[in-house]
Amino acid sequence: MENVIIIGSGPAGLTAAIYAARANLKPILIAGMERGGQVTLTNDLENYPGFPDGLGGFEMYQLFEKQAQKFGTEVVYDVVTEVDLTGEVKTVKTSDKEYQSKVVIIATGSTPKKLDVPGEKEFTGKGVSYCATCDGFFFTDKHVAVIGGGNSAIDEGLFLTRFAKKVSIIHRRDQLRADAILRDRALNHEKIELIWDTVVEEIKGKESVSELVLKNVKTNETSTFPIDGIFIFIGHYPNVDLFDGQIDLESDTNTIKTNHRTHTNQTGVFACGDVQDSIYRQAITAAGSGCQAAMEAEKYVAELEGKVYPAKK
């Protein structure tokens, strides 16, 4: 019987592992398919405190993992295929092993929805980005496109005006889904242009993105559109499929429902990072909630074992 199994190897999962390991819980962290999570999509992380010269996303993942292992986390490079989180003893199956654990910490993150057009994968990190906070600075005085018409697209488009000389928001309909206040700000911003009824058919470039092939969905006309970068905000999928029917989700965002202390509806199951956060989605906030989840796990295991904390004086 394990004390703690952590599912996911992004900043949330690995921070939970560091804290759980330092609490002598000997956690097992199952890294999953996309080791390091979304942060590894970022070339240069300049807003994580403590790294004034920036840090590559993948490098950050390696440092987090090294720190977690240093204190005794066992990192398993496998994928969780099935879980049973309903009883006091939790079962977690990977492709070649079955674990029993007192606690499960869910840190499976979320996956940005992709356009699924030619060039998108090839130029990810080379002009294609899913994070304005991470990459906006690199487009100072450049012309960027933002894809989407929801709150994220408009919010991030407005954020990008701090750097870019022009932001073209390209939306597939002729109405924005975003809240009125954001909509008005975008429509009245001198650096923002709205391109309606238009989808991206292809992303082109050499070393990095230089042009988009666009199609007007009403006229079916295609055109080329010179651009320095493209930010795609067409929604996220919280990675929750594994927990279907066992863990309660928020009805509007599909993120895992937790209380303010990372507790899910199942006793002994905690959730942290992007899988339970539809608002901030930053490495630092994910790490913070990973810390909370591990501290809650420690408390829960101590309670299970009948240990009583000495009263605070």
Ligand code: NAP
């Ligand atoms: P969202 O509300 O689902 O919006 C996604 C947008 O992308 C929609 O405009 C959609 O177009 C478009 N889209 C989807 N698939 C597309 C495709 N294949 N090609 C082109 N466009 C596509 O997602 P979100 O903006 O990430 O927001 C997620 C949640 O977080 C929402 O509840 C939102 O309110 C919340 N949020 C809030 C704030 C804030 O309050 N400041 C900021 C960010 C996010 P259609 O409109 O045609 O469907």
